[in-house]
Amino acid sequence: MHVNEANMTSMTWRESAGGRGLRVWWKTLLAALCAFACMFSLAACGSDKEAGKIRIGIKFDQPGLGFKKSGTYVGFDVDVAKYIAKKLGYSEANIIWKEAPSKQREAMLQNGDVDLVIATYSMNAARKKAVTFAGPYFVAGQDLMVRKGDTAIKGPDDLDGKRLCSVTGSTSAVTIKERYSSKVQLMQQPGYAECATALFSGIVDAVTTDDIILAGLASASRGRLTVLGKPFTQESYGVGIKKGDHALARKVDDAIRQMEADGSWQRAVQENTRGTSFKPDPKYNPPVPTEGEQS
Structure with missing residues (x-):
């Protein structure tokens, strides 16, 4: 091998090694930036959760409770959700509404599709094994x-x-x-x-x-x-939360207590059952929300 050829070979090797090193350094930098971004926004790195938003699962087909109407959402559950969200620091504009059919509620919480489920969600022993509850916010019959x-x-x-x-x-x-x-x-x-x-x-x-x-x-x-207005069973509606998030459950309990104390709960019931003689069973309503403290 001639001297010039050796020099050129050596130069090519150095340039190639330098190129590989630059690429490795660049990939490492990108990974670090992505990890850094994930710390501040779950919207980054493949998550569908938007920063500064709260996702709440409700029914879309229950008039008076959770009902999607011309692109808006109305009902007692919706009013409860808005109040809780506000107390947690989210304005109404920062709520992302998700339809939560009865059979999908546990899975939506477990998969992280929603932060809260407020959808005539009766609390029972089987469901408590899969999710954490706050409430109750209403006792139906x-x-x-x-x-x-x-x-x-x-x-x-x-x-x-x-x-x-x-x-x-x-x-x-x-x-x-x-x-x-x-x-x-x-x-x-x-x-x-x-x-x-x-x-x-x-x-x-x-x-x-x-x-x-x-x-x-x-x-x-x-x-x-x-x-008829003669209930013959009791069903305690709770706010579904991802299993183990006890801190959030306690905050939701606090919000429900405030809603009942300032009259917002009573107004929500009246407005969403207007035109009927319906009155919640006074033996159970408004309920004392303690589930978050017990979970």
Whole structure:
């Protein structure tokens, strides 16, 4: 090998090594910058959570509770969510609303798709194994809704031979059949709005589920349907939080207590059941939110 060739080979090797070194240094820098950005914003590095936002799961199809209407969200659960978010430091503009169907609520919290679930979420032992709860913020009771003016049905004992509608997979109809009226004719629909339509049309004689859900449907019916106002079970609605986040649960409990103390809770109930005679069972409402402290 000539001297010139050796020099050129040596130069090429040095340039190549330098290039590789520069590339390694650049990749290391990019990784460090990404890690640094992740510390300040979960929007970076592949997460779908936006900085300064809170994601709340609600129902989109329950009038009076969680209902999507012309791009806006209304209902008692929505009002509770807005109040809690504000106390946590988020304005209404910084809430990202997510639809939370009943069967998906636990998974949405476990996967980090939402920060809170406020969607008529009854607290029970099985669910507490999967998520942490705060609340309760409302204690509902199973009740019956009938056509206005119908006096044949005064309670669950009057349902023998009657046609009763509830939602597929709901335990409400099972409760009626097992505890009160074994001869009731059950009709199941995919949603309570369909049950309300069946009731108004005369296809069924009554609809059963939690009283505040029925009150929302009755309010939307503009006086054509009415809730009996005689609840015969209790269901404590809680705010679902990712399992183990006890600090957040305690903050949510504090917010619920403030909402009840300053009258906002009472106004939210009244505004979202307007036009009905619905009143929450005073034996249980407004409830004392202690779940966050116990979790």
